[in-house]
Amino acid sequence: MPLSEFDIIERFFHRPERSRDDVLLGIGDDAALLAVPCDRELAVAVDTLVAGRHFPPATRAFDIGHKALAVNLSDLAAMGAEPAWGTLALTLPEVDEAWLQSFADGFFTLADRYDVQLVGGDTTRGPLSVTVQVLGPVPRGRALRRDGARPGQRIFVTGTLGDAACALWQMQAGEQVAPRLLERLNRPEPRVAFGRGLAAVGSAAIDISDGLLADLGHIVTASNCGATVWVDRLPRSPLLTAQVPSAQLLVSQLSGGDDYELCFCVEPTKVAALQALARDCALAVTEVGVIEPQPGVRCRHDDGSDYQPGVRGFDHFA
Ligand code: ADP
Ligand code: MG
Numbered sequence: 001m002p003l004s005e006f007d008i009i010e011r012f013f014h015r016p017e018r019s020r021d022d023v024l025l026g027i028g029d030d031a032a033l034l035a036v037p038c039d040r041e042l043a044v045a046v047d048t049l050v051a052g053r054h055f056p057p058a059t060r061a062f063d064i065g066h067k068a069l070a071v072n073l074s075d076l077a078a079m080g081a082e083p084a085w086g087t088l089a090l091t092l093p094e095v096d097e098a099w100l101q102s103f104a105d106g107f108f109t110l111a112d113r114y115d116v117q118l119v120g121g122d123t124t125r126g127p128l129s130v131t132v133q134v135l136g137p138v139p140r141g142r143a144l145r146r147d148g149a150r151p152g153q154r155i156f157v158t159g160t161l162g163d164a165a166c167a168l169w170q171m172q173a174g175e176q177v178a179p180r181l182l183e184r185l186n187r188p189e190p191r192v193a194f195g196r197g198l199a200a201v202g203s204a205a206i207d208i209s210d211g212l213l214a215d216l217g218h219i220v221t222a223s224n225c226g227a228t229v230w231v232d233r234l235p236r237s238p239l240l241t242a243q244v245p246s247a248q249l250l251v252s253q254l255s256g257g258d259d260y261e262l263c264f265c266v267e268p269t270k271v272a273a274l275q276a277l278a279r280d281c282a283l284a285v286t287e288v289g290v291i292e293p294q295p296g297v298r299c300r301h302d303d304g305s306d307y308q309p310g311v312r313g314f315d316h317f318a
Contacts, residue, residue, distance in 0.1 A: 012104040045134055049071075051129065065110075068131075072133065077207065078262055080143055086111065086118050089131040146222035153203055155216065157234075157288055160259075162249065165256020209259075211255040211256055212253065216229065220296070240252065240253075
């Protein structure tokens, strides 16, 4: 007997033993009921991953489960919010129990790490597509919005840039992909603890899903200002340096998507507090530019000469 929709939910996604205190009603009713503390706002993010569009159809189910949640946790991190609850809308071409088990393992391994409870969802048949929503509280008025950048603020990024884009290029070219790079593409590590701490230190933030230039562009547009990026200071992993010809390094760092690092702005007076936060989170942060009044994002070398980027970022409809 093939599993019914309800069997799938019970077997793979309903885990009553892992209930948070603030979940009044989880999976099983028409809607979940969540208790939001009255001194908090609720941050909500949703993202869809479509097979063949956001990941190759052959991607391991574990990685799809991880990434579908990770990209949403990254959005909440970029708001300075604490992820608490999730929903999952799953469209499956067929019921493949091994696939479902591996997908659920990838999803819940990450969810449990951050104490995120799956409180509902929807299960339908069709071409493989995964939509995850994550919700979580953020202290009133403290969320890291895109419109908080002001001239004079320093621009920072977490971690290193370009690894995920390099993995995608190698995959698309049919080359052997270095395992560490593939991990950056398939298992992005959302900067959850750092993002929560940044709510008290930063002025504006975004997660880098479409490339630094495109995403920093969203910050300066929302904030009615501009920026200069010092391209020689962009952080990169030793592996990227080894794998990518030097002419392409800056393209991957400036325009490569899928890194899910954070790009954020900090008042000069808060830089010491930022460094302390980065130490506490054991996460590297690198100053890569400055916010300026003139609109647009300019790229400069350390010798003062301009750098003209080619590709600016990924757009689904371009
Ligand atoms: P309804 O018809 O009222 O929308 P469903 O039959 O779609 O309810 O779902 C039954 C319950 O199972 C609901 O609480 C729903 O949130 C939950 N659910 C359905 N699919 C999933 C899923 N993939 N993951 C988690 N919960 C799910
Ligand atoms: Mg439903």
